[in-house]
Amino acid sequence: MQSEKKVGVLLANLGTPEAPTAKAVKRFLGEFLHDKRVVDLTRLLWCPILHGIILPIRSPKVAKLYQSIWMEEGSPLMVYSLRQKHKLEQELALPVELGMTYGEPSLANGIRALEARGVERIIVLPLYPQYSATTTAAVFDGLAKAMKSKPVLPELIFIRDYHDHPTYIKALADKVRQSWQQHGQGDVLLCSYHGIPKRYADNGDCYPDHCERTTELLRIELGLTSEQIMMTYQSRFGREEWLQPYTDKTMETLPEKGIRKLDIISPAFSVDCLETLEELQEQNKEIFIEAGGEAFHYVECLNDSDLHIEMMAKLVEFYS
CATH class of the missing domain: 1.10.287 (Helix Hairpins)
Incomplete structure (x- = not known):
């Protein structure tokens, strides 16, 4: 049943520095x-x-x-996020605003912007396909903090994850196929996900389960064998053990196993950012080539692609 309250969408992501300083x-x-x-x-x-x-x-x-x-228009994460916002607003004919867990525009400012446009029912879409307490739950915490002093709360609908949504999987597969058409198919498609400390998963975070499910569905969609696809975890920080296998360590061993041509994608990121454009496309490529690799092709994030916007629209329409 359609709500009579005016509906708006808050796209939530991690955030980015305002300048490269x-x-x-x-x-x-x-x-x-x-x-x-x-x-x-x-x-x-x-x-x-x-x-x-x-x-x-x-x-x-x-x-x-x-x-x-850094792009001419600013941080890649912000540039692509703004493009997503504008395209989704056109697709849905509904108010759409951005809210970042850290930095600007903040989650609180995103909510205020929607309320200023007459929105009473907010659908919150954290752009983390795979749930993790470190990302998705942090958005929820930020929303709760933003609402703490409000005398009247808007109606909120929180989309927890979409790691197995059919259109999300198709959008990932479409990006991979585009890369294959341009560069040819590599020996292996490696799915590199942002890591979390292993202890978090041991304590119940379902993130690795979601990553494994996404990888398997992508394998099926692309018609790959289990030997033609791999998954690893990147961006670890500190000395504590994180989810394994590690992406950078894997780069060092693939060529000696006969994998000389590699395609790599990072399904956990909805937009290209430092961890994809610099860490994956530059640092890990260098590691792979120095270890004896011959070809390394990074498959860009979904960003503001048509299928990605279509998926967001379907999620919003389902919860509207």
């Missing part, structure tokens, strides 16, 4: 790494490490990495 990166990383969903260590232990060591050392280094991928 050490100052902006430090501010962004400080907010991000303060979140207990991301780093659950006691604050008495973590805050001195974060502010005394990590932020002063990492911020300038990460700023240089951002400089290498």
